[in-house]
Amino acid sequence: MAQPHYDxxxxxLHWLMAALLLAELGLGLWMTELPKNDGGTRAYWxxxxxSLGMLLGLLILLRLGWSLLRPRVVAAPQSPVMQWLAASGHRLLYAFMLLLPLSGFLGSVFSGYPIRFFGLRLPRLAERWETAKELLSCLHQLSVYALLLLLTLHLLAVxxxxxxxRDGLLQRMLFRK
Structure with a gap:
């Protein structure tokens, strides 16, 4: 049965992911401007x-699983075109929230550098493959700008x-007593 509010x-998950995603986007845009031979600062960031990207990848999978287990929330009353735009926008947001960490992770796999998850070194999954790394890096960078556009549209919709x-839509995604 549909509910009027989100659980x-x-x-x-929504607000945790929003905060982490904004931090990741800002960090990603900033760190690429760091000099390459800086004594390890660039590698640290x-x-x-x-690590945050892998965490976001896990959280989006958790969020997708959680949404399948929860009752659906009643859609706000709106025209069929607006319903289609809202549904399409959410699907695209989820697609890019999956694509971004996946392309980043796979790009790292093929980079030849060790991958660490908050200091824990993960096993090497593949050898260095420059072509795949470059393709995935390009996909990752383009996905950032696509996601920024989608997030801007999402905020404009809010x-x-x-x-x-003035339909109270925002209150449905806030914590209630």
């Missing part, structure tokens, strides 16, 4: 970025619902 687990339609 606490869904709300927690790349390892942090990779503003539209909150201040123009």
């Amino acid at each position: 606490r687990g869904s709300v927690l 790349f390892n942090i970025h990779k 503003v539209h619902h909150q201040f123009i339609l």
Whole structure:
């Protein structure tokens, strides 16, 4: 049966992922500007970025699984076109939230460098493959800009619902007593 509000687990996952995703996007854009021969600072931040990216990858899988186990939330009343746009926007957000950590992880796998998850060295899964690394790196970078666009549209939709339609949509994704 459909519910009028999201459950606490869904709300927690949404906001935790939002905070981590924004931190990751900012860190990723910043760290690529660091000089390559800086005595390890760049490598340190790349390892942090990779660890947070893997965590986000796990969280998006958890979030997808969680959403399959929870009752659906009643859609806000809107036109069929707006319903289609909302559903398509959410599907694209999920697709890019999956693609970003996956392309980053696989790019790292083929880079030849060790992969660490918060300091824990993961087993080597493949040998260095420059072509695959470059392709995945390009996909990862393009996905960042696509996700930034989708997040901007998502935020504009929230503003539209909150201040123009005044339909209380934002309250459905906030913690309730």
